[in-house]
Amino acid sequence: MAAGKSKIGRLVARSLGVPFRDTDKLVTAVHGPISDIFAERGEGAFRVLERQAVSDALQGDAVVALGGGAVLDAATQADLAGHTVVLLTVDRDSVARRLSGGRPLLDGGDADEAVERWASIAEARMPIYESLATVTFNTSARPISHIADDIATWARQRGPGTERSTS
Ligand SMILES: Nc1ncnc2c1ncn2[C@@H]1O[C@H](COP(=O)(O)OP(=O)(O)O)[C@@H](O)[C@H]1O
Ligand SMILES: O=C(O)C1=C[C@@H](OP(=O)(O)O)[C@@H](O)[C@H](O)C1
Ligand SMILES: [Mg+2]
Incomplete structure (x- = not known):
């Protein structure tokens, strides 16, 4: 959450000239806001x-x-074994200003609580993320456009292959 998958993924797709798909957007387009789905x-x-x-x-x-x-x-997890998986990470110190709500797993407390929940979830999931990742980019300290350029360059150098995913 808040690593930049949605924002950076869109720019990478544009740069590579392929479609961009955001699974949250696919769900909300049909079923409404994620917070409402969780609540109801x-x-x-x-x-x-x-x-x-x-x-x-x-x-x-x-x-x-x-x-x-x-x-x-x-x-x-099984599906992703056939794809290039780009793991985006963000450090705890950088994530606070990115948590603007709309993520039900983090909502319900103040900003410090949201960061605490984010850190706990990120720590628990990191072994799975790392086990699936083909490559990792840390998004903490550089602008979205620069990170997207780096990922697109990396993907081009890697050459044609299977679909490219961000997770
Ligand atoms: N490298 C970055 N620098 C500054 N802000 C960023 C960066 N990457 C993402 N953000 C901001 O963090 C928020 C969450 O980004 P988003 O792409 O929705 O993350 P995710 O899809 O991983 O949850 C957005 O407001 C976005 O503009
Ligand atoms: O980490 C999670 O469990 C979730 C992350 C969210 O997407 P982002 O990672 O794009 O914020 C969204 O799917 C939902 O709120 C649950
Ligand atoms: Mg997203």
């Missing part, structure tokens, strides 16, 4: 919708921005 139907219902969105988004050549929890799903 629960996280489990969101994960079911998210899994279908991931499966759809990974078809064909594209840059795909996953929601930060998407890779907890075993089928998604």
